[in-house]
Amino acid sequence: AKMELLYDMPIPLGEPHDVISIEASKLKPATTYAMGTNSRTGKESPFVTLAGQERVERNGKNVTVYATMIRSHINPEHIEVNKGDNVTIHLTNLERAQDETHGFTVDLYNIHASLEPGKTATVNFVADEEGVFPYYCTEFCSALHLEMMGYLLVKDPNKKYESAKANRLKTLSPEALKAEYDKVIATNKATDEVIQSVVAYLKEKHYEKYPKVKELVTDALDQYGKIPEVKAKADEAYKKGDVNGAILWEYQVWQYMVKTADVGLRAKNNLAKEIATPMSPAAAKGEEAYLKGGCNGCHVIGQVSSGPDLTGVLLRHENGEKWVFDFIKDPSKFYGDEYIKSMIDYFNLRMPNQHMSDQEIKDIIEYLKWIDENAGM
Template identity: 70%
Template sequence: KLHTHVRYKMGTNPFTGEIHEGKTLAGQEKIVRKGNHVYIYGTMVRSHINPERVTVNKGDTVTFYLTNLERAEDETHGFTVDHYNVHASLEPGKTVALTFKADLEGVFPYYCTEFCSALHLEMMGYLMVKDPNKKYTAAKKLKMAAMSPEQLKKEYDQTVAVNDATDKVIQSVVKFLKDNHYEKYPTIKALVEDALDQYGKIAEQKKKADEALKAGDVEKAILFENMIWQYMVKTADVGIRAKDLLVKKVAKPMSEAAARGEEAFNEGGCGGCHVIGKVSSGPDLTGVLQRHENGEKWVTDFIMDPKTKFKDPYVESMINYFNLRMPNQGMKEEQVKDIVEYLKWIDENSNLF
């Protein structure tokens, strides 16, 4: 008699039964180039594929490592890249590897091929294959060439506004890092120095943008402001990674139960929708134990059997807002108890998130 499982342990290679070398959890997605081989460490969960944009050169070998973060029974995702004749089916917890040569130039959608939920059509991204021997005219530049002076000025103002908003995020991260003495921790210090190096290149671009605007060349000013945004994104990406590491250094120590809860949270796919301290595909869980009467029991019951709470006014409002119902991730009682301890630890350190 076969004793089957309804889900894989997170990150399982189905051919070996062991943990796959490409296992990726929420927040660990990345793109790594080694010579002419590009490795994409991605995740799939209702309702997105992460990363959503991948750029490679024509002739590169491309490997997609994909992990299905779902824990709900039968919540299978498919994956294919248009025109490249590759496909995989990913049951919950499974990690697969798809390798092919990017020998076609162009933009190729990749998407989920299983009707997984009402948000199925949102599960897609784009593989952009460039010929390294060609020069491409940016779509943004073509768009601006057709704009009136008034439209160009509006575009400039919008670009500057985005940069200003991004800079506020960066400054808040820098303040956190300095207030918590990032320099005490070598790995974090190296990340911060890398981030500040990127940020230090902005002043020169800002000077060029201002000079172009003063000379009446709004189009060129926009291009320099776009370059500023690129440096800001690189700064923010590295800076936020440094902040996440620093939080663990300065937070109150985790109990053994809370540490197990964090592992269950990540391995159980919860991070696919919930990002601590931020609103993502689902609500921020900071303070969730205080949102309900007898919060620990409420959260426990919800995780164990989500559908029993779907008519709760609060849950119903969240379902309508995010257009998504929380799935049953098949958690065991002990795992849920540990997750509650992890949520308590989050609340004890809520000022850090």
């Protein structure tokens, strides 16, 4: 008899080989792990690190790093060790959202850890090669995934090293240096305005009533709370006429702002869903089909990312529901369409055929209707 295709797993959902089927009733999943859960034993790790507790400790040739991971940064973002040091890195995933697994690896050092939200994992290696080695998240965790990286600097203690960024700034004329300073100040101001708009929304909608949203806001505030100390150093450097130093400190301010904005926007999105109108059964099934189909690997809702925003998609075309149905059913038929061609050119990708059933597509359309009903949230 011909085998029936039960499920076609697209790339965003992971590697389809070497899987095992388990009866759903046997699974008792938790949304997230208790903060600091050991990734190997399931018990509390003595190395759990919370926001603000990140540090690097040295004891002779043994270097211990207490690090955190949260969209979309690894903290600390720079680790300096000497060649020959024995390096141990304890990592804690600070996420409180169930879909935010992070991975960790150091280029060329053949180590890897995978951390579900709340878990703490440890990697160990000998820094036996001099150079600069990026470490980064190995999971496609968010729209800012590519920014989730840092650098391991393995130095020869007998050599002197200089900062390329600092050296570049030194080559600038006083006028150019002032222009660079003004530019980063303007960027930070614009970023902070985004943060304050999110804060205003969260307060207006009483985020504190929703535990999961409140936890995300706590994460965001942890990052934002680090800014005043760094900002004071930037201002002090500028007052002393050290524009170069002020710029470097302002760069660090921006890093904390990006972390804050990233988590804050997730909190805003979660809150919007909490206060939105209830989903119909069909819309709920549509959301499930949307997620299982890997649609969120490219598409977003009310944001800018690697694929088109689906807000208002039913209103963009005459007889929108039929157009969306036909497009999901067989995207390739539309590749030559002027509108779709412009999307392909802009995002540099084509929507694949996910082989949705007619009922799944109808449910997705109901989900899209629910999105539009709550677009003002």
